[in-house]
Amino acid sequence: MTELTAQPGGPQPDAAPAVAAAPGGLAAESGTEPLLRTEGLTKHFKIGNALSQRTLHAVDEVNLQVGERQIVALAGESGSGKSTIARLLARIYQPTAGEIYFEGRRLSAIRSRADRLRYSGLVPMVFQDPFASINPVFRVSHGVMRGLKLHRPELSREQRYSEAQRMFEVVGLTPAVDVLQRYPHELSGGQRQRVGFAQALVMRPKLILADEPVSMLDVSIRIGLLNLMVQLRDAESVSILYITHDLASARYVADRLIIMYAAMIAESGPVEEVLANPKHPYTQLLLSAVPDPRAPLGVSAETDRGEPPKVIDPAPGCRFRQRCPLAIEVCHSVTPQLQAIGTGHEVACHVAQSGAEVKAF
Amino acid sequence: MSSGAAEPVPAMADTAAGVRRGRFRRRLEAVPGLQATTGATYQPEHPDAILDVRDLSVEYLLDSGTVVAVDRVSFALMPGEFVAIVGESGCGKSTLLFAIAQLLSPPAEIIGGSVTFAGRNMVELTDSALNAIRWKDLSVVMQSAMNALNPVKSIGAQFKDVMRAHGVTARQEIASRSAEVLRMVGIDPIHLDSYPHQLSGGMRQRSMIAMALLFTPELVIMDEPTSALDVVAQRSLMVQIAELKERFGFAVIFVTHDMSLVSHFSDRLMVMYAGQVAELGPTRQLFDSPAHPYTVGLMDAFPSIRGPRRPLSGIPGSPPDLARPPQGCRFAPRCPKVMDRCQADPPGLYQVDGIDVRCFLYEGAVGADRWSKP
Numbered sequence: 001m002t003e004l005t006a007q008p009g010g011p012q013p014d015a016a017p018a019v020a021a022a023p024g025g026l027a028a029e030s031g032t033e034p035l036l037r038t039e040g041l042t043k044h045f046k047i048g049n050a051l052s053q054r055t056l057h058a059v060d061e062v063n064l065q066v067g068e069r070q071i072v073a074l075a076g077e078s079g080s081g082k083s084t085i086a087r088l089l090a091r092i093y094q095p096t097a098g099e100i101y102f103e104g105r106r107l108s109a110i111r112s113r114a115d116r117l118r119y120s121g122l123v124p125m126v127f128q129d130p131f132a133s134i135n136p137v138f139r140v141s142h143g144v145m146r147g148l149k150l151h152r153p154e155l156s157r158e159q160r161y162s163e164a165q166r167m168f169e170v171v172g173l174t175p176a177v178d179v180l181q182r183y184p185h186e187l188s189g190g191q192r193q194r195v196g197f198a199q200a201l202v203m204r205p206k207l208i209l210a211d212e213p214v215s216m217l218d219v220s221i222r223i224g225l226l227n228l229m230v231q232l233r234d235a236e237s238v239s240i241l242y243i244t245h246d247l248a249s250a251r252y253v254a255d256r257l258i259i260m261y262a263a264m265i266a267e268s269g270p271v272e273e274v275l276a277n278p279k280h281p282y283t284q285l286l287l288s289a290v291p292d293p294r295a296p297l298g299v300s301a302e303t304d305r306g307e308p309p310k311v312i313d314p315a316p317g318c319r320f321r322q323r324c325p326l327a328i329e330v331c332h333s334v335t336p337q338l339q340a341i342g343t344g345h346e347v348a349c350h351v352a353q354s355g356a357e358v359k360a361f
Numbered sequence: 362m363s364s365g366a367a368e369p370v371p372a373m374a375d376t377a378a379g380v381r382r383g384r385f386r387r388r389l390e391a392v393p394g395l396q397a398t399t400g401a402t403y404q405p406e407h408p409d410a411i412l413d414v415r416d417l418s419v420e421y422l423l424d425s426g427t428v429v430a431v432d433r434v435s436f437a438l439m440p441g442e443f444v445a446i447v448g449e450s451g452c453g454k455s456t457l458l459f460a461i462a463q464l465l466s467p468p469a470e471i472i473g474g475s476v477t478f479a480g481r482n483m484v485e486l487t488d489s490a491l492n493a494i495r496w497k498d499l500s501v502v503m504q505s506a507m508n509a510l511n512p513v514k515s516i517g518a519q520f521k522d523v524m525r526a527h528g529v530t531a532r533q534e535i536a537s538r539s540a541e542v543l544r545m546v547g548i549d550p551i552h553l554d555s556y557p558h559q560l561s562g563g564m565r566q567r568s569m570i571a572m573a574l575l576f577t578p579e580l581v582i583m584d585e586p587t588s589a590l591d592v593v594a595q596r597s598l599m600v601q602i603a604e605l606k607e608r609f610g611f612a613v614i615f616v617t618h619d620m621s622l623v624s625h626f627s628d629r630l631m632v633m634y635a636g637q638v639a640e641l642g643p644t645r646q647l648f649d650s651p652a653h654p655y656t657v658g659l660m661d662a663f664p665s666i667r668g669p670r671r672p673l674s675g676i677p678g679s680p681p682d683l684a685r686p687p688q689g690c691r692f693a694p695r696c697p698k699v700m701d702r703c704q705a706d707p708p709g710l711y712q713v714d715g716i717d718v719r720c721f722l723y724e725g726a727v728g729a730d731r732w733s734k735p
């Protein structure tokens with residue numbers, strides 16, 4: 001933040017864990033406060049014309065937490081509000097209601113440009129499409145150097161360049177000197193996505209918002225980037241919010257898993273716990289639909305054919321009830337709230353909360 | 362549209378075919394040695410195959426030179442069989458599909474080989490002869506139904522177009538058949554009056570499949586029909602395709618980049634790499650004991666939702682530039698089992714245990730020791 005950063009000498013292979021000397025926070029707060037948390041985060045969009053004003057509920061009453069050095073996977077079908085959450089956290093959208101706390105400070109309290117810049121440097125975003133998110137007319141060094149100039153103005157030109165080089169090596173773009181001089185079209189999709197991560201990393205972030213970072217990549221390339229995310233968490237002490245619709249990759253990288261359905265959190269918890277012991281019928285449906293060549297052959301023809309719900313002016317009640325084989329009376333009138341049913345394992349389902357066995361799919 | 366609705370299309374006019382054939386020959390002569398099959402061992406001609414692709418090669422003529430996107434691909438498809446083609450983007454799988462369906466447009470051109478569908482070589486057919494086959498005996502379901510469907514016409518109107526193009530003009534018949542196929546894919550016929558934007562992604566993709574089934578085709582070609590859907594919709598569409606295939610007995614060629622998706626549905630699996638067949642064999646066998654190092658790498662690139670969590674490595678490097686393919690084996694630069702001769706000579710397709718493998722590890726070794734995963 002202040003002095004010229006002594007080069008930490010590249011990523012140590014067996015980086016010492018829990019280097020707490022990360023850039024100092026705005027406020028030194030109690031140790032229990034997670035890195036980021038939201039309270040009742042809500043985003044509604046107005047749609048329709050003056051005659052038929054309707055409201056699309058993109059995100060409703062979401063409470064989530066991301067801890068230090070933690071990868072949290074946010075999974076759900078398209079339209080469930082995952083990307084909207086990322087945009088709210090990146091301050092691209094203003095929330096309709098609710099609050100985001102970063103290191104214990106309310107985001108809505110940010111007023112000055114310096115604070116705003118600092119926040120976007122600490123919480124950068126990596127986009128889904130590596131072909132559209134890098135400016136094609138500049139060398140790939142351009143984006144990295146600009147980020148450095150804006151967010152770390154204390155560095156000299158040479159220091160910026162060596163910092164960019166270091167980051168390119170961290171994300172596996174070697175030889176960095178050579179790759180920095182290339183244009184985006186000279187790189188493969190996987191390499192471009194690594195450039196995206198390097199651009200985020202030079203700002204010394206605490207939390208990277210990765211919106212489906214691997215879904216456009218080929219399977220043989222994908223795993224390399226997932227490994228990179230794990231490496232960044234372990235060696236660079238970054239937290240990552242990994243937005244995906246692929247549960248298998250979420251399991252591969254994440255510590256915690258949040259399942260979204262129709263703008264609300266259906267279930268959340270430690271990734272192994274949620275996947276091994278899913279409590280929400282929708283989580284069970286999702287899990288049963290994941291293609292798995294290692295699973296025994298034999299396809300149940302009894303597959304859900306339901307359509308994703310409309311979240312335009314939703315009525316109260318569980319939003320999954322039309323597709324849920326276990327729906328009971330109360331599901332039609334009362335929206336279930338997220339409640340803990342185990343250590344760190346929360347579910348929003350009336351049936352599961354009543355303690356009954358949930359076996360929907 | 363005089364060709365009867367029930368009869369097969371008459372043989373194409375000789376003159377028109379001659380023109381096409383002439384152009385075709387010229388291209389062949391321009392590329393000497395392309396017909397040679399480099400020691401490949403293929404199954405004998407299948408007289409009862411519905412589709413027989415033989416040494417099919419497709420080239421893109423670009424300013425910067427030529428790119429052979431599909432390089433001497435051969436396979437046969439039995440009636441009612443489900444063959445999946447998997448590979449990375451740019452491996453030529455979609456080009457191969459388009460070549461089979463004769464949908465290539467410049468700068469892509471078929472430069473060799475044949476596509477025999479129901480006894481006729483599609484490569485030499487005239488456009489009008491192809492028109493009579495399309496939708497009727499062979500239909501194609503495109504990757505993005507949003508782009509394949511006409512946004513300003515209702516679903517029903519688009520169904521009507523297809524049927525009228527094939528000589529079905531009775532309004533009653535069109536209406537009843539359209540409703541019937543929509544019901545087959547699980548959509549309420551009320552949506553015949555709907556426009557594509559009023560349907561969800563899964564419904565659009567299903568209505569494309571319904572359109573493909575308006576006549577009872579013998580072959581349905583699908584190009585990543587599920588890639589725009591999320592897992593739940595994807596699963597239900599796959600199950601539906603399998604059910605319809607059971608019921609009507611059509612053959613399916615299914616292109617995808619996600620091999621786990623087809624693991625439970627396809628009879629045979631073709632793995633393509635850099636324009637060539639890397640491995641072709643029964644799906645189960647390929648999953649249980651993949652032979653080609655590339656297939657092994659692909660299998661190892663999928664994290665699993667079950668079993669122990671273990672670190673995966675994927676495949677290092679990236680696919681070759683097809684404008685300048687490696688001299689020897691095209692997978693050699695990324696291969697963990699690379700040998701000296703892989704750098705110099707291109708391997709042929711060798712047969713091991715009923716699987717075709719393009720890898721020197723299996724050369725001349727019938728029933729040789731399987732290279733197993735570490």
